[in-house]
Amino acid sequence: MNEPDRAGGPTGIVIDGITMRFGGRDAVTALRDVSLEIAGGEFVAIVGPSGCGKSTLLRIIAGLQQPTDGSVTVRGKTPAQARRDVEFGFVFQSPVLFPWLRVLGNVMLPDRILGKRNPLAVDDPQAHARGLLREVGLEGFEEYYPEHISGGMQQRVALARALSYGPSTLLMDEPFGALDEFTRDNLNIQLLEVWQQTGPTVLFVTHSLSEAIFLSDRVVVLSPRPGSVIRIADVPFERPRQLSIRYRPDFAALNGELRELLQIDSATDGNGSERP
Numbered sequence: 001m002n003e004p005d006r007a008g009g010p011t012g013i014v015i016d017g018i019t020m021r022f023g024g025r026d027a028v029t030a031l032r033d034v035s036l037e038i039a040g041g042e043f044v045a046i047v048g049p050s051g052c053g054k055s056t057l058l059r060i061i062a063g064l065q066q067p068t069d070g071s072v073t074v075r076g077k078t079p080a081q082a083r084r085d086v087e088f089g090f091v092f093q094s095p096v097l098f099p100w101l102r103v104l105g106n107v108m109l110p111d112r113i114l115g116k117r118n119p120l121a122v123d124d125p126q127a128h129a130r131g132l133l134r135e136v137g138l139e140g141f142e143e144y145y146p147e148h149i150s151g152g153m154q155q156r157v158a159l160a161r162a163l164s165y166g167p168s169t170l171l172m173d174e175p176f177g178a179l180d181e182f183t184r185d186n187l188n189i190q191l192l193e194v195w196q197q198t199g200p201t202v203l204f205v206t207h208s209l210s211e212a213i214f215l216s217d218r219v220v221v222l223s224p225r226p227g228s229v230i231r232i233a234d235v236p237f238e239r240p241r242q243l244s245i246r247y248r249p250d251f252a253a254l255n256g257e258l259r260e261l262l263q264i265d266s267a268t269d270g271n272g273s274e275r276p
Contacts, residue, residue, distance in 0.1 A: 011039065011040030011041075011075060012037065012038045012039040012040040012041075012042065012074075012075070012201055013036075013037070013038040013061060013072065013073070013074050013075075013169065013201060013203070014036075014037050014038075014072065014073045015034055015035055015036040015037070015038075015057075015061070015070070015072050016035055016070055016071050016072070017033050017034070017035055017069060017070035017071070018031055018033070018034040018035070018057065018060060018067045018069070018070035018071075018072065019031055019032050019033055019034075019067060019068050019069040019070055019226075020053065020056055020060065020065070020067050020068050021068045028225075029225070029226035030053040030056045030225060030226060030227065031053040031056060031057060031060075031067075031226055031227045031228070032226035032227065032228045033070070033228055034053075034057065034070070034222075034227065034228060034229055035070075035229065036220060036229060036232070038201060038203065039201070040075070040168070040201055041199050041200070041201055042201055042202070042217050042218070043195060043201075043202040043204065043215060043216045043217050044202065044203055044204070044216055044217060044218050044219075044220060045204045045205075045206055045211070045212035045213075045215055045216035045218075045219050045220070046203065046204070046205045046206075046212075046219075046220045046222060047205075047206060047207065047208075047209055047212050047219060047220070047221055047222070047258070047262075048221060048222030048223065048224070048227060048262070049222075049224050049262065050207070051224070051225050052222045052223060052224055052225050052226075052227035053222065053225060053226065053227035054173075054205045054222060054227070055173050055205060056227075057227070058171050058173055058203065058205060060072060060079070061074065061079060061169075061171065061203065062079060062083060062088050062090070062171055063078070063079025063080045063082065063083045074087055074088075074168075074169055075087060075168055075169075082169070086114060086117060086118070086165055086167065087167055087168045087169050088167055088169050088170075088171060089162035089163060089165070089167035089169070089170045089171070089200065090162060090170075090171050090172075090173075091155070091158050091159055091162050091170065091171075091172045091173070091175040092158075092172075092173050092174075092175065093173060093174040093175060093177050093178055094178075095146075095151075095154040095155050095157060095158035096158065097146040097154055097157055097158065098146075099145065099146055099147060100145075101145075101146075102142065102143050102144060102145055103133065103138065103141050103142050103143070103144050103145075103146070103149070103157050104126070104129055104130065104133070104142040104143065106146070106157055106161055107129040107132060107133060107157060107160045107161045107164055108125055108126065108129045108164070109161065110161060110164050110165045111125045111128075111129075111164060111165065114165060118165050128164070129142075129160070129164060130142060132160040132163055132164055133156075133157075133160050135160070135193075135194055135197065136156040136157075136159055136160050136190055136194060137156060137190060138153060138156050138157065138160070141153065150183075151178065151179055151183070152179050152183035152184075152186070152187060155175055155176065155179070155187060156187070156190065158175070159175075159190075159191065159194065163194065163198055163200075166198075167200055168200055168201060169200060169201045169202075169203070170195075170200045170201070170202045170203070171203050172202065172203070172204045172205065173205045174205055174206055174207065175187075175204075176188070176206075176211070177206070177207065177208075184211070185243055188211060188214060188215060188243075189242075189243065191215065192215060192239075192240065192241060193240075196239070196240065204216065209255050209258050209259055209262075210246055210251075210255055213235055213237075213251060213254055213255060213258075214241060214243070214245070214246060214251075216235055217234070217235055218232055218233065218234055218235060219231075219232070219233045219235060219258065220232050221233070221258055221261060221262065230261065231258065231261055233254065233257075233258060235254070236250070237250075237251070
């Protein structure tokens, strides 16, 4: 896969001064003046405490919510235009599979729904779906129903489905948060392999600092609510990555640095003053 163009521009995501408030007189500010440029093909993780607006930011990027202030462009398009042009793939903490469809049917569903709008329409969509399942390690499970496979396998189906129409942008909201550590590690490796083969821009929300550092090119740290960017850390580790890098001193140092930053900021108002 080519290196991402860190200059940003129309090939990636540009987030400019996003503020999001909910409610009327007693409005809650979820996000405050968030700005970020993500290059095409870049893998960026977002971390921060619960309630800091990480998931809200993903929904704004996808055009599912309108911000109070600020703007977003995805490959030079508004979120609504990008969604209409099928730019987005979504993977959530819950795999959201249809229980009455088999694994293969779940992966093929976007092709059936999109029809002519499918930007990755192929002559043999079933062969294409089978190929994706092979890439995520599920060859031989095509005819299983979701209830008959593990949670980790269900998430692989969700990933294959999200990639089935070739989205330019993959939005992932704590997709492995409910899984055990060993399954999570295996899926991290598999996600990187698939990403390096297919090359979408990835925005990955997680509560795990080690997961964020292991997966991403950059880690964006958000403050407690209202969420604002307090650090964007470049991840210096070469690719392809193996789980063993988590035991390196430089990995531990970056993890500790970001953890300390989050602990300090949780006790202040983001400007160095103690929270009441």
